[in-house]
Amino acid sequence: MTAPELADWRTYDAPTLPRVLDAALRCFAEQGYHGTSIRDLASEAGLSVPGVYHHHKSKQEILVALVMAVMDELLGRSEAALASAPEDPSAQFDALVESLLRFHMFRRQQAFVASTEIRSLAPESRRQYVDRRDEQQRMLDRVVVAGADAGVFGTPYPLDAARAVATLCVGVASWYREDGPLDPDELVARHLVLARGLVQG
Template sequence: MRGSTDPLSTAPSSAVYPTDDPAAADLITAAVQTMAAKGYHGTSVRDIAGSAGVAVGSLYNYFGSKHGLLALILNRGMDNLVENTEDALLQAGTDPVERLRAIVGVHVGRHTRSPLESLLGNSELRSLEPDARAVIVTKRDVQQRMFERVIADGVARGVFHTAHPRETALFVISACTAVATWFRPDGALPAAEVTARYQDVALDAVGYRRP
């Protein structure tokens, strides 16, 4: 993104794809930065274009509207999260403990690496029009069901001992998502340690009895 001296603001957003036109990539990164700071409704098209260093009309050319840009950011975030979680499950094998560690690792990792995108996903879903919001909610449900299946399988196999697997899955995924609200790269705990601790907390929550 041009016109900024802040290293954090010049880093491309995780919602940017390698195939994006450079101007579109600048607009996506600028939108994440400005919407995270001002909120969707407090951010104007002119704010985004000015931060990106492009003409206002460029946003409409690439995304149709400010709403279209927000929808793209949220959709790409969920697509990335679901795809990475599915991949982690495929690589984790059949052990419920390793499967839970894997998906918690992906979910926490996403929210430590992309806190602004995660903030938008949590706070601005309400700003989407009903049809666009329904798409994101469906993708969130897919992610939630992966947690539910892993925990339910662990209970069925006698590895986890929670009496409420569905509610425990919701608790775990909500806790992992909330990492984005407090984690800072320059904070006391590095991302890897945060992830490891949340993996342990998740195993405690499902009633795993360590040997």
């Protein structure tokens, strides 16, 4: 997904993954990559085993397609958030942090599978995935460094602060629940306070 396709980056509808990838997401989240067979995937997708192989050559190819789709959405939303913000580091920081928070609230299962099954990717695919993950981190790094250089942020360690902010946002996926005490807007507001504290120094 590109930024123009995600102009409304705060809005989350049900994921629209292709049939096999949608089934893989559920299976890998519940059973893990190695605990899931092609037969399991076929059953979950309502397909025959040959039907799965018609779409993908292997279970590894399915995993790669799934985690790359997750990263495409994450990066697309981050790019759209930055594009929607005024060109000052503080506003861009808030937009990017909010986007990361909302993604890890509303795409918890996707974030979980992508982060835990990196171990199951073949070396070249793992490198490609890590490159995309690093691209997301560099997006945040650039905003925090720009803010520190402009005196907007007081941290003497902008790259360390940016990593800490990313960790804060990603961690939401491990505990957020729709029926919890905070609604999404309240959670974003509180975590923006925490994230700003990390870059103020």
